[in-house]
Amino acid sequence: MKVLWVFAHPEPRSFNGSLRDFGVRRLEAAGHEVRQSDLYAMRWKAVADGDDFLDPSVSERLVYATASFNGFKSGTQTPDIAAEQEKLKWADAIIFQFPLWWFSVPAILKGWFDRVLAAGWAYRVPDPTTAGRSLRYGDGNLKGRRGLIITTVGGSEKSLGPRGVGGDIHDHLVPVNYGVLWYTGVAPLPAHVIYEANRVDAETYLKIERSLAARLDGLFTDAPIPYRTQSGGDYDNDLVLKPGLEGDNRGFAIRQKTDL
Amino acid sequence: MKVLWVFAHPEPRSFNGSLRDFGVRRLEAAGHEVRQSDLYAMRWKAVADGDDFLDPSVSERLVYATASFNGFKSGTQTPDIAAEQEKLKWADAIIFQFPLWWFSVPAILKGWFDRVLAAGWAYRVPDPTTAGRSLRYGDGNLKGRRGLIITTVGGSEKSLGPRGVGGDIHDHLVPVNYGVLWYTGVAPLPAHVIYEANRVDAETYLKIERSLAARLDGLFTDAPIPYRTQSGGDYDNDLVLKPGLEGDNRGFAIRQKTDL
Numbered sequence: 001m002k003v004l005w006v007f008a009h010p011e012p013r014s015f016n017g018s019l020r021d022f023g024v025r026r027l028e029a030a031g032h033e034v035r036q037s038d039l040y041a042m043r044w045k046a047v048a049d050g051d052d053f054l055d056p057s058v059s060e061r062l063v064y065a066t067a068s069f070n071g072f073k074s075g076t077q078t079p080d081i082a083a084e085q086e087k088l089k090w091a092d093a094i095i096f097q098f099p100l101w102w103f104s105v106p107a108i109l110k111g112w113f114d115r116v117l118a119a120g121w122a123y124r125v126p127d128p129t130t131a132g133r134s135l136r137y138g139d140g141n142l143k144g145r146r147g148l149i150i151t152t153v154g155g156s157e158k159s160l161g162p163r164g165v166g167g168d169i170h171d172h173l174v175p176v177n178y179g180v181l182w183y184t185g186v187a188p189l190p191a192h193v194i195y196e197a198n199r200v201d202a203e204t205y206l207k208i209e210r211s212l213a214a215r216l217d218g219l220f221t222d223a224p225i226p227y228r229t230q231s232g233g234d235y236d237n238d239l240v241l242k243p244g245l246e247g248d249n250r251g252f253a254i255r256q257k258t259d260l
Numbered sequence: 261m262k263v264l265w266v267f268a269h270p271e272p273r274s275f276n277g278s279l280r281d282f283g284v285r286r287l288e289a290a291g292h293e294v295r296q297s298d299l300y301a302m303r304w305k306a307v308a309d310g311d312d313f314l315d316p317s318v319s320e321r322l323v324y325a326t327a328s329f330n331g332f333k334s335g336t337q338t339p340d341i342a343a344e345q346e347k348l349k350w351a352d353a354i355i356f357q358f359p360l361w362w363f364s365v366p367a368i369l370k371g372w373f374d375r376v377l378a379a380g381w382a383y384r385v386p387d388p389t390t391a392g393r394s395l396r397y398g399d400g401n402l403k404g405r406r407g408l409i410i411t412t413v414g415g416s417e418k419s420l421g422p423r424g425v426g427g428d429i430h431d432h433l434v435p436v437n438y439g440v441l442w443y444t445g446v447a448p449l450p451a452h453v454i455y456e457a458n459r460v461d462a463e464t465y466l467k468i469e470r471s472l473a474a475r476l477d478g479l480f481t482d483a484p485i486p487y488r489t490q491s492g493g494d495y496d497n498d499l500v501l502k503p504g505l506e507g508d509n510r511g512f513a514i515r516q517k518t519d520l
Contacts, residue, residue, distance in 0.1 A: 013321050046371060047367055102374065230425050239416070
């Protein structure tokens with residue numbers, strides 16, 4: 001299968017860099033084809049602005065989503081954006097690897113979301129069955145792909161667990177898993193989180209490699225997070241979850257299926 | 261009082277730009293002093309990398325947090341970073357105004373968090389009472405300040421409410437309210453969310469201004485989100501919430517006090 005690995009760490013000689021090299025080798029050894037977007041190495045432009053479009057008139061009064069819609073449709077986005085879109089179209093799975101900074105992705109990766117995921121393609125895709133509604137949350141042009149977050153954090157598993165002071169790390173990743181991947185139709189697997197990544201000795205490093213290997217081996221077979229689709233009948237006309245469907249789930253998790 | 265208004269929208273002639281102008285005037289009319297960081301107008305550098313430090317040796321093998329710690333301490337950060345830190349030290353309150361892009365802040369604002377909030381100042385501040393622990397979650401060098409998110413979203417209040425398909429918008433803002441503001445000691449107010457911001461007629465616009473005015477009038481008097489502090493006795497030695505304290509709260513909200 002085809003895998004796009006998006007890497008957002010400034011230092012290739014880092015722990016993250018070693019894991020990326022290991023992971024790419026692992027996937028290739030299993031017969032997958034891997035393409036990389038090493039955002040720092042590419043000097044990826046993070047800031048979404050009028051310079052993203054070849055038509056200078058967009059900047060007279062910039063509405064980014066409109067400029068993105070027109071630029072995607074007419075082929076007048078800058079080549080760096082179009083090249084990333086081609087990689088994503090090509091891929092069967094996409095991996096985002098990053099250190100968690102301020103409970104989120106580094107700015108350079110946020111800028112990849114902001115600029116690559118164009119209007120009319122990744123969002124604002126008209127739903128042919130319902131006027132005024134878009135294909136999203138499990139549906140859309142990127143459907144059929146899988147996604148996986150690999151992230152390193154300084155905190156412990158307990159402090160970033162269900163009752164930890166830091167909040168549940170998997171909650172903090174909802175904006176990416178649900179808001180970026182699932183929103184555009186990509187089915188995310190549970191994130192692979194590497195805790196206490198600031199203090200890794202040689203023995204621990206080998207354990208971390210083995211654990212990552214197991215996740216990569218399951219990239220096309222593990223069960224994705226069972227998010228509900230927007231169009232599957234679970235939401236009413238106001239896009240509110242119908243009463244009673246949540247089962248024992250509470251909070252954000254009511255958006256996951258319970259009958260598995 | 262002194263207010264720092266950080267604005268992250270690419271177009272000053274936008275709905276967001278009008279609200280910013282209105283908001284700044286409102287605060288000044290009430291006698292507050294306002295300084296602005298208009299990130300697009302400043303052409304703010306979003307990407308955290310070795311160029312953020314005057315000492316070129318940091319890039320031999322960049323560990324960003326270490327470089328940030330040393331750069332802050334020795335005054336060898338780039339002047340753009342130091343200038344923003346001075347504004348934040350000066351301020352009694354900080355406002356982040358941005359359009360919600362992909363369930364989060366635009367990359368240019370994420371890059372402000374990544375670069376301005378230096379190690380040894382905004383995080384990794386040793387707790388003098390507990391070896392190996394940092395002052396954070398309600399404590400630290402930025403304590404005593406208030407924070408307020410003002411954000412525009414395309415979706416409806418229902419679709420971004422507690423049972424909406426999009427998830428509860430206030431959950432999606434936890435990485436900023438809790439992970440950036442509260443983490444560094446700043447007490448965040450509940451976010452001010454402006455729904456369906458893509459279709460605002462003149463009458464609706466006036467309502468939106470009135471509603472924003474009320475929030476700005478309460479900037480120094482409204483109750484902040486009642487997050488628990490790390491050091492207040494609610495967490496055990498593993499930084500896990502002690503049994504029974506959550507009351508009826510579930511999910512992330514167990515980190516808020518219930519006895520109010």
